[in-house]
Amino acid sequence: MLGFASTCIASWEGVLSYLGFVLVNGGTGLLFWGSIVCALGQTLVYASIAEMASMSPTAGGQYHWVSELAPRRYQKTLSYFAGWLTGLGWQVYLASVAFLVGTIIQGLIALNVSDYVWKNWHGTLLAIAVAMFSIIFNTVLASRLPLVEGLILILHVTGFFAIIITLWVMGPQGQPREVLLTFTNNGGWSSTGLSSMVGLLAPIAVLIGYDCSAHMAEEIKDAARTLPNAIMASVGLNATLAFIMSVTLIFTLGDVESVLSGVTGYPFIQIFFNATQSYVATNVLTAIVIIMLTGCCVSELAAASRQVWSFARDQGLPGWSWLSQVSPGWNIPLPAVIVSLAISALLACINIGSSVALNAITSLGALATLFSYYLTISCIVHRRLAGPPLPHRVWSLGRFGLAINIGSLLFLTPLIFFITWPLVTPVTASTMNWSSVMLVGVFVVASIYYFVKGRKEYEGPVVWMSRTYE
Template identity: 25%
Template sequence: MSKHEKDGGIVETVGSSVADADASSLANVRHADDVRLAELGYKSEFKREFSLIETVAFAFSIMGIVASVTSTLSFPLVSGGHVGMVFGWLIPCFFVLCIAAMMAELTSAMPTSAGLYYFSAKLAPPKYAPLASWITGWANVTGQVALVCSIDFTCAQMITTAIAVGSDGNVVLAAGPTYGILVAILLSHGVVCSAATSVLARLNLFYVVINIGTTIAAIVGLLVGSGSDKVSTKDAFTLFENNTGWANNGWAFLLAFTSPMWTLTGYDSAAHISEEVAGAAKAAPIAIMVGVVATQICGWLLFISASFATHSVSDLLSTDLPLPMGQLFLNTLGKRGMLAIWSFIIVVQYVTGAAQAVDASRVVFAFARDNALPGSRWWKRVNRYTQTPVNAVWLVIAASIVFGFLGFSEAALSSLAGASVIGLYTSYATPIFLRITSGRNKLVPGPFSLGKWYMPLGIVAVSWVAFINVLLVFPAAQNTTAETMNYAVVLILAVFVFASGSWIISARKWFRGPVSNLDSTSSRDESLNKAQ
């Protein structure tokens, strides 16, 4: 054998050894994850196909920054104009970061799809653990489903906006056809989200590329396309306009917070897919923090660009298009340019809805796994072919279709946004509140720990959620009608009445919070022994 052949053999052997070592290392990580899950009381039912990068991509994509800003531009426009756009986004970011940090610490300590309601059960006093888990779980399920519907509803609005612009205003679809588009989007998401975990993990890399690319294109397009028509720097940052109908300017400005609070939701998704993540105790908290910070930065830059490009707030608010951002792009880029970037924004919103549907289905699956939902035996089933909770996916889709009837109200977006934010942030705040009270000495920190900072950050987080929940039940204008009313309070109250009634009548007698689904104590011991 020649030296060249020998060298080639050496290279091949070394390469093979490295590949084998990598595969072995990954297998060990996944095995350690399964052992940790067994310690938390659950057997592993999913394939761990999400890597760190794919988990970060999932957490970032679920917030769909460019599409979310596009969907909610009307809130800051009405509640402060330029000041609402710039500072209505910036101020809530500091408080949301505190919540995200607390969420990351809890997820690192207890990486399970049960997520928030599991955290509440483990941190509450034993006597109240089932009730804390019940409240958190129902709040999270409500927020998750409302968020799926609100994302897909605005996706439908984006499509109707494109149709209106493409037809030069000759085709303006009413609430009925818009609802039909919403149903079609939801059904397609049901198909996509029923796929295997490996497929979903790879799709998220595509999601994040198109998300970031479209965001950059939107920022550049608004700044360059507005040319000399840009407003001055002073006006872009300081010009305040109150178009809410509320007499108090300070209160009017606070209502602009709806936009960032709706956008900066869903980052708990990293916790809910943690049973499908390799190295979940490290990857999931990193995904939460990176996803939130990246979204905050990109969102603020996009709103600043929109503020510079907005020559007249009143013109955008008086547009016949369903979404004012469509009018802003039309004014700035012209018809062809607007439709070009709008098509990508529609894709971003579509994939954001798909990611959120995956997240919601995992929450439903986990809650049903602990027998907390009517018909739990159906919703906790894992499809033997895809190894994903397909039944839970379609329950989310069906519930979102029902929520979609709010689309026949003029205040549909504010109602769905308010309901999703209130539901989700209540479920975020409950375990955080328990962490800084009864659970101070109960948490065994994971790789991501806040140390002594958990207490001040937790106090800020809980206080902010209490404030924002009150804020979001108010209507956008002082004088309302049945059509313009904020129905968020109706949705939240309906779920509250159902959950409270079922607890008092029945659930308090049988619901004990998270229930281990390990076959026996010996199976748990066997899993632990294999890791040693």
């Protein structure tokens, strides 16, 4: 589970991939201080999630916990929308990682082939190919998935050291005062502070999604104890790796203009090349990132499909009778896997018409997931203040639970607001961050389905449960 969560989120790999966002808004100072703030805030969030995972270790995750903890009058409705939020978040994050791998490969082609002409649809096709490749380890090789996760975890750590050692030894060295206290506003915003809030998407994006372990709960032993331990261990390990990678990048960045104007589309590839002055070394270091993100895609497909399967099992999705099927012999939710692939392919097509597709896709995934956290934690706060005693759990926050839960909500509130903002001004149709519009569109679809059919079929998992309370 530690390997699964670590590879599913790809923390330090994400820092490299999203570096361009923070160089436009916030700069090196934001990457350093923002990483610290986001790590501390997300630790509170995941401590809250871990306690709920110990109460109810099920593949449903957030929508199941809302069903149990929300006020009785609103349990059904809030749980239903929590299920849609969680499902949307995981489907979009799966698409964003496949998109990252595809376009990083495209960036390597641009670096090595001088006359290559960049076409957005090339990246889209590569992203779809990566998603299809991930299907292999979630179908015919599903029984080998734990072994793959263990191997990827080893590479997750060894690849990390290979990259940071190379950059510290061969890259330029920045001055601490300049690196740590320089905040930039290249997005054209009215103030550097506002620009920095927009740029927080980069450090927070690599720390979202550690609820992934919860969606595998029904496939592990002693889940009530294993899940919270895996969640908190993965947060601690990966927040540390992400911070060290952030420090390495800001101190070995070199000339920012050179990094941002590279032909690859990804500043980290140009950083590798500027430091090593070698195509071979750059290809090898970038290949490590590609392999790790591909492993992330495999893990995210597993988590995303299990969440869809679980929600369909509780009759919360259209076509639930088909989506809730488990393929005999393989013991996997094959229909949910196929739907996850289809959604990833459709979302990758956004890249064909938008130059900032990654920003929109990443923002939508982060927005939906953070909303699901906010809703879930709000329910446990209400339960602590006004409801009956909390269900029994092996892993408990004890007397600090309420303070940690409220601290989580205070941290999430500004993040949810700013994560929907576009990267630059003036805003045009091609540079607009369409994540909020897409989220509203999904809510409209979910609402229509709920009032037409869902409210007659979806009851929420709490109606099927009996409980012991502390």
